[in-house]
Amino acid sequence: MAARQTPVPSATDAAGRSALAARYYTDPEILAVELDTVFARSWHLVGHRSQVSEPGQVLTATVGDEPVFVVNDGGQIRAFFNVCQHRGHELFPPQQPGGDVAETPGVIMCPYHAWVYGLDGTLLSARSRDVGEICLPPVAVDELAGFVFVNTDAGATPLAEHAPGVGDEVLALAPQTPARMLTWRRTHLIAANWKIAVENYNECYHCPNVHRSFTSGVVDPASYRVTPSGTVIRHTARGVEGDRSTYTRPVASDDYAAFYIWPASSIQVYPGQAVNTYRWVPCAPDRTLLVREWWFDVAEPTDELREIIDLDWNTTVSEDLKLVESTQRGIRSRGYRPGPLVTEQSGIASVHSEDAVDHLATLLLSALGHERASNGR
Numbered sequence: 001m002a003a004r005q006t007p008v009p010s011a012t013d014a015a016g017r018s019a020l021a022a023r024y025y026t027d028p029e030i031l032a033v034e035l036d037t038v039f040a041r042s043w044h045l046v047g048h049r050s051q052v053s054e055p056g057q058v059l060t061a062t063v064g065d066e067p068v069f070v071v072n073d074g075g076q077i078r079a080f081f082n083v084c085q086h087r088g089h090e091l092f093p094p095q096q097p098g099g100d101v102a103e104t105p106g107v108i109m110c111p112y113h114a115w116v117y118g119l120d121g122t123l124l125s126a127r128s129r130d131v132g133e134i135c136l137p138p139v140a141v142d143e144l145a146g147f148v149f150v151n152t153d154a155g156a157t158p159l160a161e162h163a164p165g166v167g168d169e170v171l172a173l174a175p176q177t178p179a180r181m182l183t184w185r186r187t188h189l190i191a192a193n194w195k196i197a198v199e200n201y202n203e204c205y206h207c208p209n210v211h212r213s214f215t216s217g218v219v220d221p222a223s224y225r226v227t228p229s230g231t232v233i234r235h236t237a238r239g240v241e242g243d244r245s246t247y248t249r250p251v252a253s254d255d256y257a258a259f260y261i262w263p264a265s266s267i268q269v270y271p272g273q274a275v276n277t278y279r280w281v282p283c284a285p286d287r288t289l290l291v292r293e294w295w296f297d298v299a300e301p302t303d304e305l306r307e308i309i310d311l312d313w314n315t316t317v318s319e320d321l322k323l324v325e326s327t328q329r330g331i332r333s334r335g336y337r338p339g340p341l342v343t344e345q346s347g348i349a350s351v352h353s354e355d356a357v358d359h360l361a362t363l364l365l366s367a368l369g370h371e372r373a374s375n376g377r
Contacts, residue, residue, distance in 0.1 A: 017340070017341060017343075017358055017361075017372065018338040018339065018340055019338040019339055019340075019357070019361070020195070020338060020361050020364070021338055022331045022332070022336055022338070024195065024364070025192075025193040025195060025196055025286075025328065025331050026193070026286065026331065027285060028284075028285050030285070030368075031193075031282060031284070031285045034282070034364075034367075034368070035064045037367050037368060037369075038064075038263050038364070038368075039063060039064025039066075039263065039264070039282070040064055040066065040152050040153060041151070041152075041153040041156070041367075042151060042153075042162070042231075042262060042263050042264075043156070043159050043162045043163065043261065043265070044061075044063040044064075044149060044150055044265055044279070045147055045148070045149055045261070045265035045266075045267070045277060045279055046061035046068070046070060046099060046148055046149065046150050047059045047061065047070065047099065047101075047147070047182075048146055048147055048148060048180065048181070048182060048295060049077075049143060049146050049147075049148060049178065050146070050179075050180065050181040050182070051101045051148075051181075051182065052070055052071065052072040052077060052101075053072065054072060054103075055072050055073070055074050055075065055119075056072060056103050056104050056105065056106060056119070057071070057072045057102075057103055058071045058072075058092055058101065058103065058104055059071075059099060059100075059101055059148065060082060060092045060093075060099045060100055060101075060102065061094070061098075061099035062094065062099065062281055063150060063152065063281075064152075064282065065282070066081065066152055067081070067082035067090055067094070068080065068081055068082050068139050068150055068152065069082045069091065069092050070141055070148055070150065071104070071108075071119050072119075073118075073119035073120055074119070077141055077143075077148070078119065078120065078121065078138065078141065079140070079150045080121050080136040080137060080138055080139055081136065081137045081139060081152070083136075083137075084113075084115055085115075085123065085135075085136060085137075086110065086113055086115050086126070087112065089111065089112035089113075091108055091111075091117075091136075092108075096185070096187070098185055098289070098291035098293070099291075104119070106118075107119070113127065114127060115127070117136055120135075121135045121136035121137075121138060122135050139151065139152050140152075140153070140154075140156045142158070142159040142160075143159075143167075144159060144163060144166060144167040144170070144267075145166070145167045145170040145171050145178060145267070146177050146178030146179070147267060147277070162261070162262075163231065163259070163261045164230070164232070166232060166259045166261065166267070169257070169259065170257075170267055170269065170275075173253075173255050173257055173269040174269050176273070177275050177295070179297065180275055180295035180296055180297060181295065181297065181298070182293060182294075182299070183294050183295060183296040183298055183299060183300065183301050183305065184293065184294040184301050184305075184309050185291065185292065185294075186292050186313060187289060187290060187291050187292070188289075188290045188292075188321065189283065189288075189289055189290075190287070190288045190289070190290050190321060190324060190325065191325045191328060192286060192287075192324040192325050192328035193282075193285055193286055193288065193328060194263075194281075194282040194288040195360070196327050196328055196331070197280050197288050197320075197324050198260070198263070198264065199356075199357045199360055200320055200323055200324050200327070201260065201266065201278065201320070202226060202233050202235075202260055202356040202357065203226065203349060203353075203356055203357050204224050204226060204349070204350075204351045205342065205349070205351060205352065205354040206323065207221060207224065207351050208221055208351050210319050210320075210323065211315070211316050211319055213246060213311065213315040213316065214315065216240070216244070216246075217240060217246030217311075218239065218240065218245070218246065218247075218256070218270065218271065219237040219239055219240065219256045219271070220237060220238045220239070220240055221351045222351075223237045223238040224236075224237040224350060225237070225348055225349065225350060226348070226349040226350075226356045227347075227348050227349075228347065228355060228356045228360075231261065231262035231363065232259060232260065232261055232262070233260040233262075233359065233360075234257065234258070234260075235256075235257060235258035235259075235260070235268075237256040237257075238254055238255070238256070239253075239254040239256050239270075239271030239272075240271075241254075242254075245271065246307075246311055247304075247307040247308040247311050248304045248307055248308075249271055249273075249274070250274055250296070250304065250305065251272050251273040252272075253271060253272055253273050254271050255269065256269065256270060256271050257269050262360075262363055264279060264280040264281070265277070265278070265279055265280075266278040270308065270312075272308075274294070274305075274308050275294070275295045275296070276292070276293060276294045276295065277291075277292075277293045277295070278290070278291070278292060279291040279293075286328055290317075290321075292313070292317060294308075294309055341354050341357055341358045342354050343355045343358055347359075
């Protein structure tokens with residue numbers, strides 16, 4: 001089967017176009033098509049290699065609307081749809097909204113009718129009945145700087161092509177990332193469409209006005225740049241000088257970068273090699289599950305690590321949650337008309353432009369097969 005490739009737009013040929021029409025954020029039919037043409041055909045962050053480092057460890061997650069699990073089969077990492085091939089019961093019910101880690105003693109038993117599968121997905125027993133050869137449907141799985149990604153498309157483009165160079169760039173900023181572990185997770189059900197959330201994440205046009213803590217105690221806003229390239233949007237900046245930092249940096253490092261990977265994953269490195277991730281899971285046209293995680297070398301945050309975790313959630317994240325939920329309410333208004341996006345000729349945004357929002361719109365419309373010219377209300 002030929003690999004599907006999302007058309008990649010040029011960021012420089014879209015200056016001045018309007019924001020997406022309201023229906024792209026409110027119409028259930030649009031979301032249904034997105035789940036099939038975007039989420040089911042893309043790579044999604046689901047966790048870290050540390051969560052499946054031992055044989056029999058299982059990591060569950062939801063990508064789009066699909067339940068999946070990743071399992072360590074004697075050192076080989078495999079992934080499958082999380083559904084029994086008998087009558088559809090989940091093999092591993094997620095214990096947390098963002099997924100969870102379980103263990104299995106060498107086999108996978110469906111809790112409904114006790115059908116048993118090997119860790120390679122092969123059916124081993126159907127209660128002593130011969131039901132023929134059956135195997136769990138596999139899901140593509142790969143790693144990037146120690147993070148585990150999955151893709152439910154059988155003809156998936158390799159992760160290295162979907163996110164070219166990102167693994168090396170993360171490791172250059174934080175070399176110990178593959179050895180990190182989950183230190184903290186918080187989830188929040190956002191009352192907004194997933195695209196509003198990722199658009200907000202991928203522009204810092206609002207940062208000077210809203211994120212005062214971020215732009216005074218984390219990064220130098222004059223240095224902030226957002227560079228779209230294919231299915232990756234890179235954010236780079238210099239951290240503020242150490243004596244102005246509003247948290248104690250775990251390591252003496254001034255670099256800040258974030259790597260958004262289309263459509264709903266991002267890896268960030270805060271100054272001090274503080275590695276963290278975002279995941280956005282669409283739940284309804286106006287509901288998105290945010291999964292926010294921090295990855296350090298300890299399972300529980302120290303007082304110093306808690307400084308940056310709490311600072312981030314109580315300022316930048318909480319500020320963004322209010323913004324995107326207000327935007328969702330406003331887009332539903334009869335008075336809303338999509339306005340022009342503020343872009344640069346270069347396609348590289350500063351805190352004074354929003355080129356990545358236009359880039360995201362082009363990626364979406366290309367995946368849906370919609371013409372930009374038909375982007376009416």
